[in-house]
Amino acid sequence: MSVKLLLEHDGKEGIRNYETWALNGGYRAVEKALKMAPEEVVEEVKKSGLRGRGGAGFPTGMKWSFLAKPEGVPRHLVCNADESEPGTFKDRYLMEFLPHLFIEGMIISSYALGSNTSYIYIRGEYAWIPDILEQAIAEAKAHGWLGKNIMGTGFDCEIYVHRGAGAYICGEETALIESLEGKRGNPRIKPPFPAVQGVWMRPTVVNNVESIAAVVPIINLGGEAYSKIGVGRSTGTKLISACGNINKPGVYEIDMTISVEEFIYSDEYCGGIAKGKQLKACIPGGSSVPILPANLLLKTAKGEQRMMNYESLSDGGFQTGSMMGSGGFIVLDEDQCVVRHTLSLAHFYMHESCGQCSPCREGTGWMYRILKNLEYGKGKMADIDLLWDVQRRIEGNTICPLGDAAAWPVAAAIRHFRDEFEWHVLNPDESQHRNFGLAHYADDLVTA
Amino acid sequence: MSIQFSEEKLAKVQEIIARYPEGKQKSALIPVLHLAQESFEGWLDVPVMDYVAGLLSLKPIEVYEVATFYTMFNMKPVGKYVLEICVTGPCMLCGSDEIVEHVKTKLGINVGETTADGLFTLKPTECLGACGYAPMMQLGKHYKEHLTKEKVDALLDELRTTAMS
Missing domain, CATH: 3.40.30.10 (Glutaredoxin)
Incomplete structure (x- = not known):
């Protein structure tokens, strides 16, 4: 049983209400943090080793320490609640079911960064959640945790919820900032980084919902104690949103010491593959990270057991590994077609490209059209190489990482499932009414 | 259909504008467009966008370019x-x-x-x-x-x- 830091009180009757939250130790962390100097709070977060939970995994404490503090210029904390990475639904869970945990984290983080006005940028489709958050904010304010001169510290803070309107790209921090300014979500060229010139050209920190929520246990336990949970540089706990062909889809908190195999097959987590089928493939960290066949998912190329943490999931680089990413864990069973699945993701990235950079704008549509031909029995062998070539020319050639995010799933699908693509080309009719199946993708690895 | 928010919604617009620094009322655009779409038959016709532009002291083009970017905003009539x-x-x-x-x-x-x-x-x-x-x-x-x-x-x-x- 993993230690529960974020979901400790999940499921308790009335936990969304202030009173119940307070009875369960709520707002103790805020009280503790307000007695510390802001720099000391930043120091605890640095010590904790917390890595950004949105997907990139950049150390949160370090990000905070980059925030410019010019005299007389307001600075802002903006929470990235634009959760849109396919396979990811953990932030929604935190906000919907444990709003006070999240608001506590917002208050502490605002205090640490000196943000007197902080914003929660939430994806527009989560239309019912702003009401829940605004209720929690109002309750916190009524109890003196927000507003003017909080608890006599002289620190003022307001938190506002800002709804987006449907754009995956706004999960990219500079696009999010543009959107918060009331513009199209076109990512900015960096530098300047948001820490220097962010929203309204003021110094800004953008953090993911889960990262902000994790600040609460970090303050409660102390950064050092938090850093001892987990393994190596994968400290603390991580929320994994598991979906696809498994028995128990849902949001799970893990302490990063369990194996991928245990996560998939244990009844405490995914509960095995649905309908008694076999595991074919999995994307362990949201749709943008490389898909792995069953054999490489469960074991690294060196034949070691693969673990659910940052280092182990990326072991082998993109050749034989993947990434922890956002924790969006997507499982494919033996009946799934990797070509069809890649086509679906390619359509997503084509739809979501903002159109600023031509490699991404044109490339995502091009990849979609090639994949469509392959899937529907109109593909040629040369198309597979063309697809590889197109993805390679997108990667690294765009302002923001959406280009990479669109290229990687295609690259990984070809890298590991080339046989399946070739089978589609060689069997244009048969591939229209049956799938390639599990094939050899779960076979034992031959290690050198 | 006359394009005019109710008193209650106009108050809401003011409340939204107040969330952002002075002079940065453009930030209220997306929240106000949501309010407009809910209020005027579920989509954003040009006169609706022009009305929003007036409310926020923006040029109409600033509203059009944003409304057309985000998938939640409907640019043509939709069903109930x-x-x-x-x-x-x-x-x-x-x-x-x-x-x-x-x-x-x-x-x-x-x-x-x-x-x-x-x-x-x-x-x-x-x-x-x-x-x-x-x-x-x-x-x-x-x-x-x-x-x-x-x-x-x-x-x-x-x-x-x-x-x-």
Whole structure:
């Protein structure tokens, strides 16, 4: 049983209400943090080793320490609640079911960064959640945790919820900032980084919902104690949103010491593959990270057991590994077609490209059209190489990482499932009414 | 239809503007466009966008370029109920294609179209962040999750009944 830091009180009757939250130790962390100097709070977060939970995994404490503090210029904390990475639904869970945990984290983080006005940028489709958050904010304010001169510290803070309107790209921090300014979500060229010139050209920190929520246990336990949970540089706990062909889809908190195999097959987590089928493939960290066949998912190329943490999931680089990413864990069973699945993701990235950079704008549509031909029995062998070539020319050639995010799933699908693509080309009719199946993708690895 | 927010909604607009620094009322644009779409028949006609531009002291083009960027803003009339069925990866793995086909057959429309009676629009939709509860759709402010053909039938019947009463 993993230690529960974020979901400790999940499921308790009335936990969304202030009173119940307070009875369960709520707002103790805020009280503790307000007695510390802001720099000391930043120091605890640095010590904790917390890595950004949105997907990139950049150390949160370090990000905070980059925030410019010019005299007389307001600075802002903006929470990235634009959760849109396919396979990811953990932030929604935190906000919907444990709003006070999240608001506590917002208050502490605002205090640490000196943000007197902080914003929660939430994806527009989560239309019912702003009401829940605004209720929690109002309750916190009524109890003196927000507003003017909080608890006599002289620190003022307001938190506002800002709804987006449907754009995956706004999960990219500079696009999010543009959107918060009331513009199209076109990512900015960096530098300047948001820490220097962010929203309204003021110094800004953008953090993911889960990262902000994790600040609460970090303050409660102390950064050092938090850093001892987990393994190596994968400290603390991580929320994994598991979906696809498994028995128990849902949001799970893990302490990063369990194996991928245990996560998939244990009844405490995914509960095995649905309908008694076999595991074919999995994307362990949201749709943008490389898909792995069953054999490489469960074991690294060196034949070691693969673990659910940052280092182990990326072991082998993109050749034989993947990434922890956002924790969006997507499982494919033996009946799934990797070509069809890649086509679906390619359509997503084509739809979501903002159109600023031509490699991404044109490339995502091009990849979609090639994949469509392959899937529907109109593909040629040369198309597979063309697809590889197109993805390679997108990667690294765009302002923001959406280009990479669109290229990687295609690259990984070809890298590991080339046989399946070739089978589609060689069997244009048969591939229209049956799938390639599990094939050899779960076979034992031959290690050198 | 006269394009004018109610007193209550105008007060809401002021409340939204006050969330942002002085002179940065452009930040209120997306929240106010949501309010406008809810208030004026579910879509943003040009006069509606011009009205919003006036409220926020923006040039009309600043509103058009934003409204056309975000998928939640409808640029043409929609039905009373907009069915947004997610078809991205994780939902696809759990059978969203069958749900979309079922709705298309049942309503006799294609994705992007509205039924002749003006009741239903089937809107093309990508990942809605409900991958663990697939297949699913957004209907107005809320999600309908763990969809089956039977659940979809019951939902459509229920909506028809509500619309007639």
